Amino acid sequence: MVVVLVGAIIVIAAQILDQKLHYTSTDVVPGPIVPGTQYPDEAFTGIDVPQPIDFSHKIHAGDNEINCMFCHTYARRSKVSGIPPLSKCMGCHTVIATEKPEIQKLTAMWEKGESPQWNKVHDLPDFVHFTHQRHLKRFLFDNQELDVSDAKRVCSMCHGDIAEMTVAKKSRPLTMGFCIRCHEANEGPSDCTKCHK
Amino acid sequence: MSSLFGNILKGWTDYTKGIEEGGHHEYEHMWGMVIDLDKCTGCNACSVACYAENNIATVGEEKYVARQSMQWLRVERYFDEPDIDPGAIDDENAMQERGASFLPMMCQQCNAATCEPVCPVAATYHTPDGLNAQIYNRCIGSRYCANNCPYRLRVFNFYSYTDENGAWPEPMKQQLNPDISVREKGVMEKCTFCIQRINAAKDKAKMENRQVTEGEVKTACQQTCPTQAIMFGDLLNPESKVTQAWVRQQIKLGKYKQDRENPTLRGYRIFEELNTDPSVLYLERVREE
Numbered sequence: 179m180v181v182v183l184v185g186a187i188i189v190i191a192a193q194i195l196d197q198k199l200h201y202t203s204t205d206v207v208p209g210p211i212v213p214g215t216q217y218p219d220e221a222f223t224g225i226d227v228p229q230p231i232d233f234s235h236k237i238h239a240g241d242n243e244i245n246c247m248f249c250h251t252y253a254r255r256s257k258v259s260g261i262p263p264l265s266k267c268m269g270c271h272t273v274i275a276t277e278k279p280e281i282q283k284l285t286a287m288w289e290k291g292e293s294p295q296w297n298k299v300h301d302l303p304d305f306v307h308f309t310h311q312r313h314l315k316r317f318l319f320d321n322q323e324l325d326v327s328d329a330k331r332v333c334s335m336c337h338g339d340i341a342e343m344t345v346a347k348k349s350r351p352l353t354m355g356f357c358i359r360c361h362e363a364n365e366g367p368s369d370c371t372k373c374h375k
Numbered sequence: 376m377s378s379l380f381g382n383i384l385k386g387w388t389d390y391t392k393g394i395e396e397g398g399h400h401e402y403e404h405m406w407g408m409v410i411d412l413d414k415c416t417g418c419n420a421c422s423v424a425c426y427a428e429n430n431i432a433t434v435g436e437e438k439y440v441a442r443q444s445m446q447w448l449r450v451e452r453y454f455d456e457p458d459i460d461p462g463a464i465d466d467e468n469a470m471q472e473r474g475a476s477f478l479p480m481m482c483q484q485c486n487a488a489t490c491e492p493v494c495p496v497a498a499t500y501h502t503p504d505g506l507n508a509q510i511y512n513r514c515i516g517s518r519y520c521a522n523n524c525p526y527r528l529r530v531f532n533f534y535s536y537t538d539e540n541g542a543w544p545e546p547m548k549q550q551l552n553p554d555i556s557v558r559e560k561g562v563m564e565k566c567t568f569c570i571q572r573i574n575a576a577k578d579k580a581k582m583e584n585r586q587v588t589e590g591e592v593k594t595a596c597q598q599t600c601p602t603q604a605i606m607f608g609d610l611l612n613p614e615s616k617v618t619q620a621w622v623r624q625q626i627k628l629g630k631y632k633q634d635r636e637n638p639t640l641r642g643y644r645i646f647e648e649l650n651t652d653p654s655v656l657y658l659e660r661v662r663e664e
Contacts, residue, residue: 305512305556307571312578370500371508371570375555 211331213323216363218356221338224348230294231280232345239330240341246329253310254319264293299346300337307375316364335360393629400486404587405505405654406568407610408594409620410479412660413641414604415450417477421596421605422448425481427550428569428595430557432536432543445530447566448481448596476660479605481596482507482528482566483645483653486628490520490529498563504573505610505654509565516561525646528565535560568607569594589615610654617656626656 238244247253252260268288275281287294302308317332318324324331330341338349350356361368389401425431425448434444452475488507491499498513499520521529536542537557543550551557554571558564569592576592589608597605608617610628621627624642625635631650641659 303512307554307574309578311582315582369502369504370510370513371502371504371506371567371574374510374512375571375574 212317212321212335214321215317215335216360217335218359218363220351220356222349222351224299226347227297227299227345229297229345231283233280234344235340235346236342236344245327246333246340254314256311257307257309259310261296264288299348300352302352305374307373316366396629400505401503402505402611403503404573404612405610406484406573406592407505407608407617407621407654407656408481408484408568408597409606409617409656409658411604411606411658412476412478413658414602415477415479415660416602417450417452417475418601419450420599420601421479422446422450424595424599425566428552428555429567430551430555431564432532432541434534434536434542438533443531443533445532445564447528447530447564448479451478451480452476453478473662478657479596480526480528480645481655482568483526483651483655484568486652486654487650489523489525489649489651493519493523495519506568506570506573507565508567508570509563511556511558511562511564514562516563518563520563525649525651529563530565532558532560532562532564620658621656624656624658628652628654 238249239246249262249266250259251262252258264284264287267284271281271284276285284294314329314332317335318326318329321332333340336350336352337346340346343349357373358368360366425446426433429447431445431447438444454475484505484507486501486505488499488501491501491507494500495517496513496515498510498515500508500510502508516531518531521527521531534541537559539545552571554575572594573592576587580587580591587609589612592607594605594607597603597607606616606620608615610618610621612618620642624640625637626633626642626644629652631648631652633647641661642656643659644653644656647653
Protein backbone atom coordinates (compact mmCIF):
# COMPACT_ATOMS: atom_id res chain seq x y z
CA MET A 179 0.00 0.00 0.00
CA VAL A 180 2.74 2.39 1.07
CA VAL A 181 4.80 1.45 -1.95
CA VAL A 182 1.88 2.18 -4.26
CA LEU A 183 1.30 5.52 -2.56
CA VAL A 184 4.97 6.53 -2.78
CA GLY A 185 5.03 5.41 -6.39
CA ALA A 186 1.97 7.48 -7.19
CA ILE A 187 3.49 10.54 -5.53
CA ILE A 188 6.71 10.10 -7.51
CA VAL A 189 4.78 9.73 -10.75
CA ILE A 190 2.69 12.85 -10.11
CA ALA A 191 5.73 14.83 -9.00
CA ALA A 192 7.58 13.76 -12.13
CA GLN A 193 4.66 14.88 -14.23
CA ILE A 194 4.56 18.32 -12.59
CA LEU A 195 8.31 18.68 -12.95
CA ASP A 196 8.03 17.63 -16.58
CA GLN A 197 5.51 20.38 -17.24
CA LYS A 198 7.69 22.91 -15.45
CA LEU A 199 10.68 21.93 -17.54
CA HIS A 200 8.82 22.45 -20.76
CA TYR A 201 9.05 26.03 -21.75
CA THR A 202 5.66 27.64 -21.78
CA SER A 203 6.50 30.98 -23.18
CA THR A 204 4.47 34.02 -22.32
CA ASP A 205 6.04 36.05 -25.07
CA VAL A 206 4.80 33.80 -27.86
CA VAL A 207 1.92 35.86 -29.13
CA PRO A 208 -0.73 34.86 -31.63
CA GLY A 209 0.09 36.99 -34.59
CA PRO A 210 -2.49 39.46 -35.71
CA ILE A 211 0.14 40.41 -38.25
CA VAL A 212 0.54 36.96 -39.77
CA PRO A 213 -2.76 35.10 -39.43
CA GLY A 214 -2.72 31.48 -38.34
CA THR A 215 0.70 31.65 -36.72
CA GLN A 216 2.31 32.45 -33.42
CA TYR A 217 5.69 33.96 -32.96
CA PRO A 218 7.91 35.23 -30.18
CA ASP A 219 7.56 38.94 -29.68
CA GLU A 220 10.99 39.64 -28.27
CA ALA A 221 12.62 42.96 -28.86
CA PHE A 222 16.32 43.50 -29.29
CA THR A 223 18.26 46.67 -29.81
CA GLY A 224 20.96 46.11 -32.35
CA ILE A 225 23.91 48.36 -32.96
CA ASP A 226 23.83 50.94 -35.73
CA VAL A 227 25.47 49.44 -38.77
CA PRO A 228 26.97 52.14 -40.98
CA GLN A 229 26.13 51.74 -44.66
CA PRO A 230 27.83 53.34 -47.67
CA ILE A 231 24.50 54.85 -48.71
CA ASP A 232 21.79 55.79 -46.22
CA PHE A 233 19.20 53.61 -47.83
CA SER A 234 15.78 54.13 -46.33
CA HIS A 235 13.53 51.10 -46.04
CA LYS A 236 10.80 53.43 -44.82
CA ILE A 237 10.56 55.30 -48.10
CA HIS A 238 10.66 52.15 -50.22
CA ALA A 239 8.78 49.46 -48.30
CA GLY A 240 6.81 51.76 -46.01
CA ASP A 241 5.62 54.82 -47.90
CA ASN A 242 5.71 53.46 -51.42
CA GLU A 243 4.74 49.91 -50.44
CA ILE A 244 7.20 48.11 -52.63
CA ASN A 245 7.11 44.37 -51.94
CA CYS A 246 10.19 43.12 -50.05
CA MET A 247 10.69 40.42 -52.64
CA PHE A 248 10.92 42.95 -55.44
CA CYS A 249 14.48 43.74 -54.39
CA HIS A 250 15.30 40.70 -52.23
CA THR A 251 14.41 38.38 -55.07
CA TYR A 252 16.24 35.30 -53.86
CA ALA A 253 14.31 35.01 -50.61
CA ARG A 254 11.68 32.80 -52.20
CA ARG A 255 14.18 30.72 -54.16
CA SER A 256 17.17 30.12 -51.96
CA LYS A 257 18.72 30.20 -48.53
CA VAL A 258 19.70 33.86 -48.65
CA SER A 259 17.42 36.75 -49.44
CA GLY A 260 20.03 38.51 -51.55
CA ILE A 261 21.01 42.13 -51.99
CA PRO A 262 19.76 43.67 -55.24
CA PRO A 263 22.36 44.59 -57.85
CA LEU A 264 22.98 48.26 -58.51
CA SER A 265 21.25 47.93 -61.88
CA LYS A 266 17.99 47.28 -60.05
CA CYS A 267 18.38 50.57 -58.12
CA MET A 268 19.20 52.41 -61.32
CA GLY A 269 16.14 50.98 -63.00
CA CYS A 270 14.11 53.55 -61.09
CA HIS A 271 16.67 56.08 -59.99
CA THR A 272 17.66 57.27 -63.43
CA VAL A 273 14.36 59.19 -63.28
CA ILE A 274 13.12 59.19 -59.68
CA ALA A 275 14.53 61.49 -56.98
CA THR A 276 17.72 62.21 -58.89
CA GLU A 277 18.28 65.49 -57.04
CA LYS A 278 18.80 63.89 -53.61
CA PRO A 279 22.43 63.66 -52.41
CA GLU A 280 22.25 59.95 -51.57
CA ILE A 281 20.94 59.15 -55.03
CA GLN A 282 23.71 61.24 -56.58
CA LYS A 283 26.21 59.10 -54.60
CA LEU A 284 24.51 56.06 -56.09
CA THR A 285 24.67 57.47 -59.61
CA ALA A 286 28.35 58.26 -59.19
CA MET A 287 29.00 54.63 -58.21
CA TRP A 288 26.97 53.41 -61.15
CA GLU A 289 28.95 55.55 -63.57
CA LYS A 290 32.23 54.36 -62.11
CA GLY A 291 31.05 50.75 -62.34
CA GLU A 292 31.43 50.12 -58.61
CA SER A 293 28.92 48.44 -56.38
CA PRO A 294 28.20 49.73 -52.88
CA GLN A 295 29.80 47.61 -50.15
CA TRP A 296 26.79 47.01 -47.91
CA ASN A 297 27.44 45.83 -44.38
CA LYS A 298 25.61 42.84 -43.02
CA VAL A 299 22.97 43.56 -40.38
CA HIS A 300 21.38 40.19 -39.71
CA ASP A 301 24.29 37.79 -39.51
CA LEU A 302 23.75 34.22 -38.38
CA PRO A 303 26.69 32.13 -37.17
CA ASP A 304 28.41 29.90 -39.71
CA PHE A 305 27.21 26.70 -38.06
CA VAL A 306 23.55 27.55 -38.65
CA HIS A 307 21.63 26.42 -41.69
CA PHE A 308 18.76 28.81 -42.30
CA THR A 309 16.78 28.93 -45.49
CA HIS A 310 14.50 31.83 -46.40
CA GLN A 311 12.82 29.69 -49.04
CA ARG A 312 11.24 27.20 -46.64
CA HIS A 313 10.10 29.87 -44.21
CA LEU A 314 8.45 31.94 -46.91
CA LYS A 315 6.67 28.89 -48.27
CA ARG A 316 5.38 27.96 -44.83
CA PHE A 317 4.23 31.40 -43.75
CA LEU A 318 3.45 33.21 -46.98
CA PHE A 319 2.81 31.02 -50.00
CA ASP A 320 1.09 28.18 -48.10
CA ASN A 321 -0.82 30.62 -45.91
CA GLN A 322 -4.32 30.91 -47.37
CA GLU A 323 -5.21 33.92 -45.24
CA LEU A 324 -2.32 36.05 -46.38
CA ASP A 325 -1.83 37.65 -49.75
CA VAL A 326 1.61 37.63 -51.34
CA SER A 327 1.53 41.42 -51.48
CA ASP A 328 1.68 41.37 -47.67
CA ALA A 329 5.11 39.73 -47.64
CA LYS A 330 6.48 42.31 -45.25
CA ARG A 331 4.30 40.97 -42.45
CA VAL A 332 6.07 37.63 -42.72
CA CYS A 333 9.49 39.28 -42.95
CA SER A 334 8.76 41.28 -39.81
CA MET A 335 8.48 38.06 -37.78
CA CYS A 336 12.27 37.88 -37.67
CA HIS A 337 13.40 41.23 -39.01
CA GLY A 338 11.14 43.54 -37.02
CA ASP A 339 9.33 46.43 -38.53
CA ILE A 340 11.79 47.12 -41.30
CA ALA A 341 9.26 49.24 -43.18
CA GLU A 342 9.47 51.83 -40.41
CA MET A 343 13.28 51.91 -40.31
CA THR A 344 15.59 54.11 -42.25
CA VAL A 345 18.87 52.19 -42.27
CA ALA A 346 18.03 48.65 -41.21
CA LYS A 347 18.83 47.64 -37.67
CA LYS A 348 18.58 44.30 -35.93
CA SER A 349 15.43 44.37 -33.82
CA ARG A 350 14.92 40.70 -32.94
CA PRO A 351 17.50 38.68 -31.01
CA LEU A 352 17.81 35.84 -33.60
CA THR A 353 19.18 33.55 -30.92
CA MET A 354 18.61 29.81 -30.77
CA GLY A 355 15.94 30.34 -28.10
CA PHE A 356 14.12 32.76 -30.38
CA CYS A 357 14.15 30.23 -33.21
CA ILE A 358 13.11 27.33 -30.98
CA ARG A 359 10.18 29.20 -29.41
CA CYS A 360 8.80 29.93 -32.86
CA HIS A 361 9.43 26.37 -34.02
CA GLU A 362 7.59 25.00 -30.98
CA ALA A 363 4.66 27.35 -31.41
CA ASN A 364 4.29 26.65 -35.13
CA GLU A 365 5.27 22.97 -35.05
CA GLY A 366 8.44 23.41 -37.03
CA PRO A 367 11.10 20.69 -37.05
CA SER A 368 12.90 20.23 -33.74
CA ASP A 369 15.73 18.01 -34.96
CA CYS A 370 19.18 19.49 -34.17
CA THR A 371 20.62 18.73 -37.59
CA LYS A 372 17.82 20.65 -39.29
CA CYS A 373 19.50 23.91 -38.30
CA HIS A 374 22.99 22.93 -37.16
CA LYS A 375 25.31 21.84 -39.88
CA MET B 376 -1.35 14.05 -16.56
CA SER B 377 -2.58 12.31 -19.67
CA SER B 378 0.66 13.04 -21.50
CA LEU B 379 2.65 11.19 -18.86
CA PHE B 380 0.63 8.00 -19.13
CA GLY B 381 0.61 8.48 -22.86
CA ASN B 382 4.40 8.57 -22.74
CA ILE B 383 4.57 5.45 -20.60
CA LEU B 384 2.22 3.57 -22.91
CA LYS B 385 4.10 4.72 -26.00
CA GLY B 386 7.42 3.77 -24.43
CA TRP B 387 6.03 0.35 -23.56
CA THR B 388 4.66 -0.31 -27.05
CA ASP B 389 7.96 0.78 -28.57
CA TYR B 390 9.80 -1.52 -26.19
CA THR B 391 7.66 -4.55 -26.92
CA LYS B 392 7.75 -3.88 -30.65
CA GLY B 393 11.52 -3.64 -30.49
CA ILE B 394 11.65 -7.09 -28.92
CA GLU B 395 9.09 -8.68 -31.23
CA GLU B 396 10.36 -7.32 -34.51
CA GLY B 397 14.01 -6.51 -34.08
CA GLY B 398 15.22 -3.05 -34.99
CA HIS B 399 11.89 -1.31 -34.71
CA HIS B 400 12.37 2.43 -34.84
CA GLU B 401 9.98 5.22 -35.60
CA TYR B 402 12.08 6.90 -38.22
CA GLU B 403 11.10 9.19 -41.08
CA HIS B 404 13.88 7.78 -43.19
CA MET B 405 16.53 5.31 -42.40
CA TRP B 406 19.61 5.91 -44.44
CA GLY B 407 21.69 2.84 -45.12
CA MET B 408 24.56 1.80 -47.26
CA VAL B 409 25.77 -1.25 -49.13
CA ILE B 410 29.42 -1.60 -50.07
CA ASP B 411 30.47 -4.30 -52.49
CA LEU B 412 34.05 -5.24 -51.62
CA ASP B 413 34.32 -7.32 -54.76
CA LYS B 414 34.09 -4.09 -56.76
CA CYS B 415 36.37 -2.06 -54.49
CA THR B 416 39.80 -1.52 -56.01
CA GLY B 417 41.23 0.39 -53.08
CA CYS B 418 41.81 3.55 -55.09
CA ASN B 419 40.95 5.84 -52.14
CA ALA B 420 38.85 8.15 -54.34
CA CYS B 421 36.04 7.93 -51.76
CA SER B 422 38.35 9.15 -49.06
CA VAL B 423 39.50 12.08 -51.17
CA ALA B 424 35.92 12.97 -52.08
CA CYS B 425 35.04 12.92 -48.40
CA TYR B 426 37.88 15.34 -47.63
CA ALA B 427 36.65 17.71 -50.32
CA GLU B 428 32.97 17.54 -49.47
CA ASN B 429 33.16 17.79 -45.71
CA ASN B 430 35.90 20.40 -45.16
CA ILE B 431 38.17 17.88 -43.48
CA ALA B 432 41.60 19.25 -42.63
CA THR B 433 44.68 17.57 -44.01
CA VAL B 434 47.15 17.16 -41.19
CA GLY B 435 50.45 16.28 -42.80
CA GLU B 436 52.73 13.31 -42.38
CA GLU B 437 53.97 13.93 -38.85
CA LYS B 438 50.54 14.16 -37.31
CA TYR B 439 49.29 11.31 -39.43
CA VAL B 440 51.92 9.05 -37.91
CA ALA B 441 50.93 10.32 -34.48
CA ARG B 442 47.40 9.10 -35.27
CA GLN B 443 45.91 12.55 -35.40
CA SER B 444 44.67 12.28 -38.94
CA MET B 445 41.06 13.25 -39.53
CA GLN B 446 39.89 10.82 -42.13
CA TRP B 447 36.17 10.29 -41.92
CA LEU B 448 36.48 7.48 -44.40
CA ARG B 449 39.54 5.31 -44.40
CA VAL B 450 40.34 2.43 -46.72
CA GLU B 451 41.88 -0.40 -44.74
CA ARG B 452 44.18 -2.96 -46.33
CA TYR B 453 44.20 -6.62 -45.47
CA PHE B 454 46.50 -9.29 -46.81
CA ASP B 455 45.26 -12.83 -47.14
CA GLU B 456 48.80 -14.22 -47.21
CA PRO B 457 50.63 -12.31 -44.56
CA ASP B 458 54.00 -13.95 -45.14
CA ILE B 459 56.18 -13.21 -48.09
CA ASP B 460 58.62 -15.90 -49.02
CA PRO B 461 61.28 -15.65 -46.25
CA GLY B 462 64.09 -15.92 -48.75
CA ALA B 463 62.88 -12.88 -50.67
CA ILE B 464 62.24 -10.61 -47.71
CA ASP B 465 65.14 -8.27 -48.52
CA ASP B 466 63.97 -7.97 -52.10
CA GLU B 467 62.26 -4.59 -52.56
CA ASN B 468 59.96 -5.86 -55.23
CA ALA B 469 58.74 -8.82 -53.23
CA MET B 470 55.01 -8.74 -52.67
CA GLN B 471 52.16 -11.03 -51.87
CA GLU B 472 51.05 -12.86 -54.91
CA ARG B 473 47.43 -11.88 -54.65
CA GLY B 474 47.69 -8.34 -53.33
CA ALA B 475 45.56 -6.79 -50.65
CA SER B 476 41.85 -6.75 -49.93
CA PHE B 477 40.35 -3.38 -49.20
CA LEU B 478 37.74 -2.31 -46.72
CA PRO B 479 36.37 1.24 -46.85
CA MET B 480 35.35 2.17 -43.33
CA MET B 481 33.05 5.09 -42.64
CA CYS B 482 30.80 5.68 -39.65
CA GLN B 483 28.47 2.70 -39.51
CA GLN B 484 25.56 4.84 -38.22
CA CYS B 485 24.71 2.22 -35.60
CA ASN B 486 21.10 2.04 -34.52
CA ALA B 487 22.24 1.10 -31.04
CA ALA B 488 25.25 3.37 -31.11
CA THR B 489 27.78 3.03 -28.33
CA CYS B 490 28.94 6.63 -28.74
CA GLU B 491 25.58 8.22 -28.00
CA PRO B 492 24.87 7.34 -24.37
CA VAL B 493 28.34 8.34 -23.16
CA CYS B 494 28.29 11.93 -24.39
CA PRO B 495 28.09 14.17 -21.31
CA VAL B 496 26.51 17.09 -23.20
CA ALA B 497 24.30 15.19 -25.66
CA ALA B 498 26.22 16.56 -28.60
CA THR B 499 25.81 13.24 -30.38
CA TYR B 500 22.34 11.82 -30.75
CA HIS B 501 20.17 9.82 -33.08
CA THR B 502 18.20 11.78 -35.63
CA PRO B 503 14.74 10.82 -36.90
CA ASP B 504 16.58 9.90 -40.10
CA GLY B 505 18.32 7.03 -38.40
CA LEU B 506 21.62 8.87 -38.47
CA ASN B 507 24.11 9.24 -35.72
CA ALA B 508 24.59 13.00 -35.76
CA GLN B 509 27.22 15.16 -34.15
CA ILE B 510 26.44 18.76 -33.24
CA TYR B 511 29.83 20.43 -33.44
CA ASN B 512 29.08 23.63 -31.58
CA ARG B 513 27.70 21.67 -28.68
CA CYS B 514 30.70 19.34 -28.41
CA ILE B 515 33.10 20.00 -25.55
CA GLY B 516 35.72 17.50 -26.70
CA SER B 517 35.58 14.99 -23.87
CA ARG B 518 36.36 12.23 -26.40
CA TYR B 519 34.28 9.65 -24.54
CA CYS B 520 32.46 8.83 -27.75
CA ALA B 521 35.64 8.07 -29.69
CA ASN B 522 36.86 5.84 -26.91
CA ASN B 523 33.58 3.98 -26.87
CA CYS B 524 33.38 3.44 -30.62
CA PRO B 525 34.39 -0.12 -31.49
CA TYR B 526 35.13 0.87 -35.08
CA ARG B 527 37.46 3.82 -34.26
CA LEU B 528 35.64 6.00 -36.75
CA ARG B 529 35.40 9.22 -34.80
CA VAL B 530 38.20 11.72 -35.20
CA PHE B 531 39.27 14.53 -32.97
CA ASN B 532 40.53 17.98 -33.89
CA PHE B 533 43.74 18.18 -31.89
CA TYR B 534 44.81 21.44 -33.49
CA SER B 535 43.22 24.39 -35.15
CA TYR B 536 43.61 24.07 -38.88
CA THR B 537 41.74 27.22 -39.82
CA ASP B 538 44.57 29.74 -39.41
CA GLU B 539 47.05 30.85 -42.05
CA ASN B 540 49.44 27.93 -41.56
CA GLY B 541 46.64 25.41 -41.31
CA ALA B 542 45.08 23.08 -43.80
CA TRP B 543 43.70 25.89 -45.97
CA PRO B 544 46.19 28.69 -46.62
CA GLU B 545 44.69 31.77 -48.18
CA PRO B 546 43.47 31.01 -51.69
CA MET B 547 42.44 27.50 -50.67
CA LYS B 548 39.77 28.82 -48.31
CA GLN B 549 37.69 29.29 -51.44
CA GLN B 550 37.31 25.55 -51.77
CA LEU B 551 35.52 25.09 -48.44
CA ASN B 552 31.99 23.78 -48.65
CA PRO B 553 29.61 26.42 -47.24
CA ASP B 554 26.95 23.85 -46.41
CA ILE B 555 28.93 22.36 -43.57
CA SER B 556 30.75 24.13 -40.77
CA VAL B 557 34.51 24.24 -40.50
CA ARG B 558 35.39 22.63 -37.20
CA GLU B 559 37.72 24.22 -34.70
CA LYS B 560 40.09 22.44 -32.37
CA GLY B 561 38.67 20.52 -29.46
CA VAL B 562 35.73 19.15 -31.43
CA MET B 563 34.94 15.57 -32.23
CA GLU B 564 33.83 14.93 -35.78
CA LYS B 565 32.60 12.02 -37.81
CA CYS B 566 31.03 10.83 -41.03
CA THR B 567 27.46 12.08 -41.32
CA PHE B 568 26.41 10.25 -44.51
CA CYS B 569 26.72 13.73 -46.10
CA ILE B 570 23.88 15.16 -44.06
CA GLN B 571 24.06 18.45 -45.94
CA ARG B 572 23.08 16.63 -49.12
CA ILE B 573 20.29 14.78 -47.33
CA ASN B 574 18.95 18.03 -45.91
CA ALA B 575 19.17 19.73 -49.29
CA ALA B 576 17.22 16.90 -50.91
CA LYS B 577 14.61 16.97 -48.15
CA ASP B 578 14.22 20.74 -48.44
CA LYS B 579 13.81 20.44 -52.19
CA ALA B 580 11.26 17.65 -51.80
CA LYS B 581 9.29 19.70 -49.30
CA MET B 582 9.27 22.69 -51.59
CA GLU B 583 7.69 20.47 -54.24
CA ASN B 584 5.33 18.77 -51.74
CA ARG B 585 6.62 15.25 -52.29
CA GLN B 586 8.75 12.60 -50.64
CA VAL B 587 12.47 12.17 -51.19
CA THR B 588 12.80 9.71 -54.03
CA GLU B 589 15.24 6.88 -54.50
CA GLY B 590 18.60 8.00 -55.87
CA GLU B 591 17.98 11.65 -55.07
CA VAL B 592 20.57 11.71 -52.31
CA LYS B 593 24.06 10.64 -53.27
CA THR B 594 26.88 10.72 -50.80
CA ALA B 595 30.22 12.13 -51.91
CA CYS B 596 31.95 8.75 -51.66
CA GLN B 597 29.22 7.06 -53.67
CA GLN B 598 29.32 9.73 -56.33
CA THR B 599 33.08 9.41 -56.73
CA CYS B 600 33.48 5.64 -56.61
CA PRO B 601 34.75 4.68 -60.09
CA THR B 602 33.49 1.09 -59.83
CA GLN B 603 30.19 2.03 -58.16
CA ALA B 604 30.90 -0.20 -55.20
CA ILE B 605 28.91 2.02 -52.84
CA MET B 606 25.13 2.13 -52.80
CA PHE B 607 23.17 4.53 -50.63
CA GLY B 608 19.47 4.83 -49.95
CA ASP B 609 16.52 4.72 -47.64
CA LEU B 610 16.06 1.41 -45.83
CA LEU B 611 12.43 2.24 -45.09
CA ASN B 612 11.65 2.45 -48.79
CA PRO B 613 10.99 -1.14 -49.96
CA GLU B 614 11.70 -0.11 -53.56
CA SER B 615 15.20 1.20 -52.96
CA LYS B 616 18.24 -0.68 -54.19
CA VAL B 617 19.72 -0.72 -50.72
CA THR B 618 16.67 -2.40 -49.18
CA GLN B 619 16.63 -4.93 -51.96
CA ALA B 620 20.28 -5.75 -51.34
CA TRP B 621 19.59 -6.19 -47.64
CA VAL B 622 16.69 -8.50 -48.38
CA ARG B 623 18.71 -10.44 -50.94
CA GLN B 624 21.51 -10.96 -48.45
CA GLN B 625 18.95 -11.93 -45.78
CA ILE B 626 20.36 -9.42 -43.32
CA LYS B 627 17.91 -8.06 -40.80
CA LEU B 628 18.20 -5.04 -38.57
CA GLY B 629 18.10 -5.36 -34.82
CA LYS B 630 19.96 -8.66 -34.63
CA TYR B 631 23.40 -9.49 -33.37
CA LYS B 632 23.40 -12.85 -35.10
CA GLN B 633 21.77 -13.44 -38.46
CA ASP B 634 20.01 -16.72 -39.08
CA ARG B 635 20.41 -17.02 -42.81
CA GLU B 636 19.13 -19.96 -44.77
CA ASN B 637 21.87 -19.71 -47.33
CA PRO B 638 25.34 -19.65 -45.78
CA THR B 639 27.04 -18.77 -49.08
CA LEU B 640 25.56 -15.28 -49.18
CA ARG B 641 28.21 -12.58 -49.12
CA GLY B 642 26.58 -9.91 -46.94
CA TYR B 643 27.84 -9.14 -43.46
CA ARG B 644 27.88 -6.27 -41.05
CA ILE B 645 31.03 -5.43 -39.16
CA PHE B 646 31.02 -6.14 -35.41
CA GLU B 647 27.41 -7.16 -35.61
CA GLU B 648 27.95 -9.45 -32.65
CA LEU B 649 28.55 -6.42 -30.42
CA ASN B 650 24.86 -5.58 -31.00
CA THR B 651 25.59 -2.10 -32.31
CA ASP B 652 23.17 -2.74 -35.18
CA PRO B 653 25.10 -0.88 -37.90
CA SER B 654 23.38 0.42 -41.06
CA VAL B 655 26.23 -0.39 -43.44
CA LEU B 656 26.18 -3.75 -45.15
CA TYR B 657 29.38 -5.09 -46.68
CA LEU B 658 29.45 -7.71 -49.41
CA GLU B 659 32.40 -9.98 -48.85
CA ARG B 660 35.15 -10.30 -51.42
CA VAL B 661 35.21 -13.70 -53.05
CA ARG B 662 38.48 -14.96 -54.46
CA GLU B 663 39.42 -18.05 -56.33
CA GLU B 664 41.06 -20.66 -54.22
